[in-house]
Amino acid sequence: MSNLLEIRNLTVRFGGICAVDHVSLDVEKGKIVTLIGANGAGKSTTLRAVSGIVKPTEGEILFDGENILGLSPDKIVARGVTMVPEGRRVFPNLTVLENLKIGAYLRKDNLTDDMEYVYSLFPRLKERSWQLAGTLSGGEQQMLAVGRALMAKPKLIMMDEPSLGLAPLVVRNIFEIIRTINDAGITVLLNEQNANMALKAADFGYVLETGRITLSGTGAALYADEGVKEAYLGKRKE
Amino acid sequence: MNIVPYLIRGLATGGQFALVAIGYTMVYGILKLINFAHGDLFMVSGILLIYLCANFPTLPIGAAIIIMIALTVLIGFLIEKCAYSPLRQAPRMSVMISAIGVSYLLQNLVSYITGGLSKQFPDIPFLSDSVKLFGVKDKLAVFLSPVAAIVLTVILVLIVNHTKFGMSMRAVSRDFETSQLMGVKINRVISITFAIGAFLAAVGSILYFAKNTGINHMAGSTPGIKAFIAAVVGGIGSVPGAVVGALIIGVVESLAKAFGLADFSDVISFGLLILILVVKPTGLFGEKLTEKV
Numbered sequence: 001m002s003n004l005l006e007i008r009n010l011t012v013r014f015g016g017i018c019a020v021d022h023v024s025l026d027v028e029k030g031k032i033v034t035l036i037g038a039n040g041a042g043k044s045t046t047l048r049a050v051s052g053i054v055k056p057t058e059g060e061i062l063f064d065g066e067n068i069l070g071l072s073p074d075k076i077v078a079r080g081v082t083m084v085p086e087g088r089r090v091f092p093n094l095t096v097l098e099n100l101k102i103g104a105y106l107r108k109d110n111l112t113d114d115m116e117y118v119y120s121l122f123p124r125l126k127e128r129s130w131q132l133a134g135t136l137s138g139g140e141q142q143m144l145a146v147g148r149a150l151m152a153k154p155k156l157i158m159m160d161e162p163s164l165g166l167a168p169l170v171v172r173n174i175f176e177i178i179r180t181i182n183d184a185g186i187t188v189l190l191n192e193q194n195a196n197m198a199l200k201a202a203d204f205g206y207v208l209e210t211g212r213i214t215l216s217g218t219g220a221a222l223y224a225d226e227g228v229k230e231a232y233l234g235k236r237k238e
Numbered sequence: 239m240n241i242v243p244y245l246i247r248g249l250a251t252g253g254q255f256a257l258v259a260i261g262y263t264m265v266y267g268i269l270k271l272i273n274f275a276h277g278d279l280f281m282v283s284g285i286l287l288i289y290l291c292a293n294f295p296t297l298p299i300g301a302a303i304i305i306m307i308a309l310t311v312l313i314g315f316l317i318e319k320c321a322y323s324p325l326r327q328a329p330r331m332s333v334m335i336s337a338i339g340v341s342y343l344l345q346n347l348v349s350y351i352t353g354g355l356s357k358q359f360p361d362i363p364f365l366s367d368s369v370k371l372f373g374v375k376d377k378l379a380v381f382l383s384p385v386a387a388i389v390l391t392v393i394l395v396l397i398v399n400h401t402k403f404g405m406s407m408r409a410v411s412r413d414f415e416t417s418q419l420m421g422v423k424i425n426r427v428i429s430i431t432f433a434i435g436a437f438l439a440a441v442g443s444i445l446y447f448a449k450n451t452g453i454n455h456m457a458g459s460t461p462g463i464k465a466f467i468a469a470v471v472g473g474i475g476s477v478p479g480a481v482v483g484a485l486i487i488g489v490v491e492s493l494a495k496a497f498g499l500a501d502f503s504d505v506i507s508f509g510l511l512i513l514i515l516v517v518k519p520t521g522l523f524g525e526k527l528t529e530k531v
Contacts, residue, residue, distance in 0.1 A: 051419055052418075053415055053418060053419070072423075073418040073419060073421070074418065074421040074422065074423050077419065077420065077421035078421060082419070083419050085415070085416055085419060089413060089415075089416040091408070091409045091412050091413060091416070092412065093408055093411075093412050094405065094408055094409060094412075098405055098408075101402075101405065102405055102406065102409055102417075102420050102422070103420055105402075105406065105420045105421045105422055106421040148420070152420075152421070
């Protein structure tokens with residue numbers, strides 16, 4: 001299988017601090033790949049570099065075989081990379097419907113089918129389509145953020161901590177949705193602190209520690225790894 | 239005493255302030271910047287029309303007005319590109335100081351060109367005509383100002399609330415980064431916002447100077463401050479708020495004149511500002527957003 005996204009030696013520095021240090025990783029087409037790691041390990045910065053929000057100091061980001069590093073965020077979205085940002089970041093002053101529409105900002109074709117698809121994934125959003133997004137609950141906002149990212153018809157959807165601050169039941173729901181989206185053919189790159197859920201869902205995983213990748217393997221292999229268990233899954237060595 | 243003429247003149251001044259106030263409020267809404275240069279841009283657009291008419295006497299007034307509006311929009315666009323856009327990542331205070339710099343730059347440039355003298359605003363045949371309406375005889379510009387302000391505001395509000403561009407404006411005003419992630423080109427949205435502000439200021443300046451005939455390099459400062467007060471009274475960031483605020487300021491000042499308190503009109507406007515800020519710090523239409531986190 002081919003890789004949809006390849007990151008080579010990505011380095012991001014903020015002033016003197018090296019947030020991401022020569023990270024290389026592959027995201028195979030049609031898979032769910034997860035980055036796990038503690039706060040400040042560089043997971044978010046990696047995703048933000050891919051989306052063009054953060055300018056890396058060196059490295060290469062290949063999407064569909066072409067270097068997208070240095071492109072402006074709108075050009076990257078146009079190529080089929082969308083992001084569900086950390087903390088959901090729905091537009092609270094826009095209605096639910098407008099939030100979905102702005103997700104499709106660069107599209108000029110008919111949105112009806114995709115709107116129906118998003119509503120079928122999240123019937124709750126349909127009920128609330130005229131409400132301001134700021135009035136939704138945290139879980140609903142997360143659904144909206146995912147739906148908004150889907151409206152761009154992405155090839156790759158990146159999710160930054162989608163489970164953050166949500167109730168366990170809602171988290172389970174979000175992970176089900178991630179699988180559904182993936183079954184529909186969309187590749188997923190997932191940042192998670194909830195390593196337990198993330199590794200169970202993912203085909204492949206990378207462990208990030210202070211800007212470097214320290215471990216990688218299939219989701220199941222990482223889940224069984226003693227070091228990962230101790231550090232991220234909250235289980236003591238026997 | 240008949241207060242109708244005062245009411246009408248108050249609404250007229252209010253309408254002219256409103257057109258300037260919208261520029262303040264829109265720029266604040268999107269950049270959280272108080273664009274101190276906006277009042278001076280208003281003055282510059284008046285000066286532009288004077289020089290266009292003086293240097294090209296064969297140019298029909300309508301054409302001169304169109305060229306003047308186009309130039310004002312261009313200047314508004316260039317101010318943003320040169321003085322604010324390079325400071326996008328800088329602290330807000332730096333951008334504000336840059337705005338003060340642009341304000342002085344415009345004033346000094348105009349003072350250099352005019353020699354600091356007051357220039358006569360050209361008679362605009364249609365606007366300077368005297369008409370009698372509601373038993374009040376005044377220049378047509380006076381009656382037209384509130385109407386123009388309201389019509390342009392309604393158009394603007396419709397654009398902001400019901401078009402794709404308006405939606406991107408509202409999104410950018412809330413969250414630059416997430417807007418970029420949606421594919422919105424934020425610099426373009428900001429440029430267009432400045433262009434709209436400049437356009438309305440240019441229209442406002444025609445109406446304003448058509449009744450107040452002399453313009454010097456300081457002519458933008460008082461209307462600029464009054465429009466800024468209006469934007470704050472109405473709730474800065476809100477377009478309808480700015481218009482309502484401006485009409486209130488205009489009428490209150492005019493009524494002050496009616497009761498022989500003309501010397502106190504500034505005191506009354508600023509007093510109103512303080513009162514509103516104490517009672518309702520977000521202004522009359524200020525957004526109080528409920529946001530669940």
